[in-house]
Amino acid sequence: MADWRALGIRPADILIPRQPYLTSRWPVVALDQYTSQPEVWRAAEAQVGEAPSTLRLVVPEAFLEETEVRSEQVYQAMEDYLARDIFDTLQDSFVLVERQTQSGSRVGLVLTIDLEQYDYAPGSSALIRATEQTVLERIPPRLQVRERSALEISHVMLLVDDKADSLLGPLFQQRASLTPVYDLELLMDGGRVRGWQVDRAQDHEQLNVALRALKDQVAPGGLLFAVGDGNHSLAAAKASWDKQKVGLSEGQREAHIARFALVELVNLHSPALLFEPIHRIAFGADSARLLQVLDPLGPREDQQAPDITLVGAQGDLPLKLTRVKGLVTDAVQQLLDEARLPLDYVHGIQALRDIAASQGGTGILMPDFPKDQLFPTVQTAGRLPRKTFSMGEANEKRFYLEARKIR
Structure with a gap:
């Protein structure tokens, strides 16, 4: 046996x-x-x-x-x-x-x-x-x-x-x-x-x-x-x-x-x-409000290599975060938590767009996380930030x- x-x-x-x-x-x-x-x-x-x-x-x-x-x-x-x-x-x-x-x-x-x-x-x-x-x-x-x-x-x-x-x-x-x-x-x-x-x-x-x-x-x-x-x-x-x-x-x-x-x-x-990123949607906040929240990370528009993209009634706004140290997801989540915005976590880009269109608020398209980095990151850092990735x-x-x- x-x-x-x-x-x-x-x-x-x-x-x-x-x-x-x-x-x-x-x-x-x-x-x-x-x-x-x-x-x-x-x-x-x-x-x-x-x-x-x-x-x-x-x-x-x-x-x-x-x-x-x-x-x-x-x-x-x-x-x-x-x-x-x-x-x-x-x-x-x-x-x-x-x-x-x-x-x-x-x-x-x-x-x-x-x-x-x-x-x-x-x-x-x-x-x-x-x-x-x-x-x-x-x-x-x-x-x-x-x-x-x-x-x-x-x-x-x-x-x-x-x-x-x-x-x-x-x-x-x-x-x-x-x-x-x-x-x-x-x-x-x-x-x-x-x-x-x-x-x-x-x-x-x-x-x-x-x-x-x-x-x-x-x-x-x-x-x-x-x-x-x-x-x-x-x-x-x-x-x-x-x-x-x-x-x-x-x-x-x-x-x-x-x-x-x-x-x-x-x-x-x-x-x-x-491995798919888990996106965020902030209810009751437009892109301008989220730019205020994210200001400590030095957001600037970048069509070529954005870290995140804001999705809302004003259209898409791709952003480079110029003052991020460590994982983008961790830095963004900390600021969202501090701002106490009503949030939900959404799997899938189209689902995020549908919810933003039907329920208002602004979506945040988050970056990918390479799955071959999962075990090394958990071993060295202890954990990943909450809601970093979704498996499919x-x-x-x-x-x-x-x-x-x-x-």
Whole structure:
């Protein structure tokens, strides 16, 4: 049997809806997408209808004002789905995933991480680390939800720096020998997703050996995994485990269900995993107001090599920021925070333009972040500024599909 204790991950008892509940209406995209476009979520609700769906198991951030009512409905739906026995259990398994989007086909592996080997604090030497600043104020409400939930579903995407594709590549090549568990067209323009159960001892051993080889390449104190999406969800899971482990013996802690959290592991170097900048929109502010806010950075119009571009009713204004030290995103975000402007964070250039046109305000097109700099930057700087990059467009994000009992 493969030993996962030193590697920060392990297989799990994963829940998948059984037929006839496993349909395209079951998966929906991560709850932190389309935050300024509630109509996208309303359309999904109409398509789902009364069918079992992960839409009933989350509160989309587009409906934050309805959080209290919707949260109670989430807890009830979880209990209802368990009582109705709608799930099959894939025991001691991984799930190999192929996701097809407009950017291509990316491969992932659904698994659990050991929260004892995850840390979101800057400067950590943990094996699994956050990539962006964790806003501590965002943890308590998520912690409350986790503590009341019977099920865990996950939009967390965990990244591994595997240029040779030695971990997931060989397993994907062998997928014809694995047991298929789903093949679905996704709602919300999400493309297609296929999954295979990985439960054979030889496949576990193959993954274990490949992962140990990758770990051997990591310098002492280096990171093996970086959290690409869903860090605040993991931070809440960590907080929950830290509370629950008090008073437990070492033996009780070793395999406690709350010690682990469900994620999808993806190779950073997948050609279909595109790093896109996360843009900002400042409501109630025109370009002139934003120029005032950004003045300490020495903004000047530059059509050839702009750092950022303001997008609003006055048209586009490309700007070079002549007094920036360090990352542009960090410098701009600090000034926006100081100005206390109402902000939203938007994935996709066209979405930013649509929101600016329909809701007013001024968008800020942010610069790209090269993905091959992710691990070195996290290793040396401790983290990236909040909302530096997005892994693909909103419809390419991870969809909720697999589940796990957490109590």
